[in-house]
Amino acid sequence: MKLQEHRAKRLLESYGIAVPEGYLIRNEGEVLPVTDPVVLKAQVLSGGRGKAGGVRLASSLEEARNAAKDIFGLTISGYRPKEILVETEVDIDREIYLSIVIDRSAGLPLLLLSTEGGVEIETVPEEKIGRWHIHPFVGVKDFMVRGMIERLGLEGRSKKEFDRMVRALWILFYEMDCELAEINPLVLAEEGEIVAADAKVTVNDDALWRHPELSDAEEELTQLETEAREKDIAFVQLEGDIGVIANGAGLTMATLDNLSLHGGRGGVFLDLGGTDDPKKVEDALELMLKASPKVILLNIFGGMTRCDSVASGVLAVKKRLGISVPLVTRIRGTNEKLGRDMLSEAGVIALGSLDEACRKASEIGGS
Amino acid sequence: MSIILSSETRVIVQGITGHQGTHQAGAMLDFGTKVVAGVTPGKGGERVKGVPVFNSMRDAVSSTSANASIVFVPARFAMDAVLEAIDAGIETIAVITEKIPIRDSMEFIQYARIKGSRIIGPNCPGIASPGLSKVGIMPNAIFSRGRVGVVSRSGTLTYEIVNALTEAGIGQSTCIGIGGDPVIGTSFVEVLRLFEEDKDTDSVVLVGEIGGTAEEEAARFIGDHMSKPVFAYIAGRTAPPGKRMGHAGAIIARNMGTAQSKIDSLTEAGARIASVPQEIPRLIEKEC
Structure with a gap:
C-alpha cells in the first residue's frame, strides 16, 4: 500500500525524522x-x-x-x-537522495544514497549512487554510516543529524514492513538541519494486518477493485474489451498474451488464485459482468476440482444473473468432456484448446 | 536421481490438520511420497490419513527421522512454522502458504542459509519427481516420468505446461515451482545448476514471468554454464507497467522486469523461446 505523502511524513516524524x-x-x-x-x-x-x-x-x-x-x-x-x-518552504542548501528498497535478487533490504537529490533516481548515473545491503539480523552499523557520511561529505551538526536519521529510517522500514521508504529530496537546510522534503512509503500489503493504524489510509481504488479485494480476487483493469478469468496469475497472464497473438485485447485481468473452486468461479463471473466487457474468456486448468462442478458454477451464474455478453470457456482437467458438454448445451462456447479459445474470443471482441 | 528429492525423502506436513493440509497429505501419499508425520501444535497424538500427528517439529523429527517438510500454516503463523522446521534440522522446506509478509520470508530465508536448510517458495506449488516423491500440491495426474526438468515461478501455468508435456509423451525428471513472491528461497539459477549436474535430466523448461530480474540472472547462468538445452516461456508480454498481475512479484516497476527484457536475455543466452505455453512440447520434440 502506497501511503499519501502527508501520511508518510507523519510516519517519518513519529520516528524522529524532521519534516517541513x-x-x-x-x-x-x-x-x-x-x-x-x-x-x-x-x-x-x-x-x-x-x-x-x-x-x-x-x-x-x-x-x-x-x-x-x-x-x-x-x-x-x-x-x-x-x-x-x-x-x-524549506531553505535548501543541498539536496540528497536516500531510500531503502527490497532488493529482490539478494532477498535483502538495500539502502540507496546519492548526492544528486530532487531528481528521479533512475536518471542518476550508476557511479553516483552508493549502495548498502542491510541484513535484517545486523541492521545499520557504524561503519556503514561512516561510509555514507564520507560519500556525502557531511560535517558538524549535519553529520550528527544524518547519522540519527538514517538509523531511524531503517527502524521505520523494518518495523513498518516497508517495500519502499524513499526520501527525495532529503534537504540539508541552513545550520546543518536535515529535513525530509518529500517522502514515499509503500507498506507490504501482506503485512497490513500487523499495522491496524493504517486501516483508514486512503487508497486510490476503483469500486470494482475494492470489491475484488474483499473477495480475495486479483483484478486489474486493462485497456481492451475482453474480460479474462483464469486460475493462477501465470495462467491469466499467459491467456492475455495468447489473446494478443490473435489480435484480441484483454480488458480485465481476473485471477482466481491457484484454485478452481466453483464458488470462486461464480464470484469472479459476477464481478466480471460488472466490468461489462464485450466478451468473457474463462480459462480454467482443473487441479483437484472436477470440470463438471466448475461448469455447474458457470451455469448457476447464467441462470441467476443472466450473462448478456458472449462467454467463451476453456476448461481442462478431470471430467472435462462432461463439463464442456454441460456448457455447450446451455449455449456457452466450450473448448479444450487454449489457442482456439483465444482465437474465438478475439474474433468476438474484435467484431 | 532427479534433483532435491529422492524416493527416500521423509516428509512432515506442517499444518496437517487444516483442510488443505489433510487433503494434500492424502494426495502426496497417493503420489508415493513417504509422508511420515504431521505437525499441528496441540493436536499431537491424533492421526490424519494414517499419519501420526505431533505437537512440535522436534518431536516429529526425533520420532521419524524426517528430512523434508511442507508448510500449509496460515500466513500469520508461517514464519514461526518455518523457523521451527529449520531449527529441527529439516533439509528441504517447501512453503506453500501465500501472502506471507516479505519481511518474514526474508528472515526465515536468511536463517535457513545460516543453518543449511533449503527453502522452496514461499507462495509456490512445491516440487515433484514423478515416480519418486512429491512435496507439493501439483495435481498427480499431470505427471509422467522422464528426462525433462521443469522450473517455474507459477502454479497453474506450470500444471498446464507439464500436462502438455505428458500428453506429448515427454516425461519429467523433476518439476519445481519456486514461487511468485518477490523474495524466494530457491532461485532459477540454483535450480538450473542442479539440473545441469543431474544425470537424469537432459533438458530444462523454464517458465518465467514479468517482475524482478530472476530470468535475466538465469539467462546469464545459461549462457555461461549450461550445456543442456533450455526451453523458456515468459508470461506477461501484454502486462502494463506498474500493475501487480496477481503474484506479489509480478510487477513491472521502474522500467525493470518487462517480458521483453527477459525474452531478449534468454534468447541471447541460447534458450529457445515459446510464444505460447502449448508450443513448448513442439520445441522440445524438434530439438531433442
Missing part, C-alpha cells in the same frame, strides 16, 4: 494566513504530480487560495485530489 511544518486542507477555504512562502502539494499517489500542476508555490494568502482552488480542480492520472498538503 505543514497542515492538510480539504478545500481552499481552509488555507491559513501566509507569513513565510508556502508550497501546496496535491495528495495523490500517482507519479507526475508536479508536471500535472499539482505542486504550487505561494507567498500570500490570496495566492495560496487560488493555487489550492486550481489544484482541487485538477485530474491527475485519473484522480481528483481530495486533500492538499500546505507546507512552509
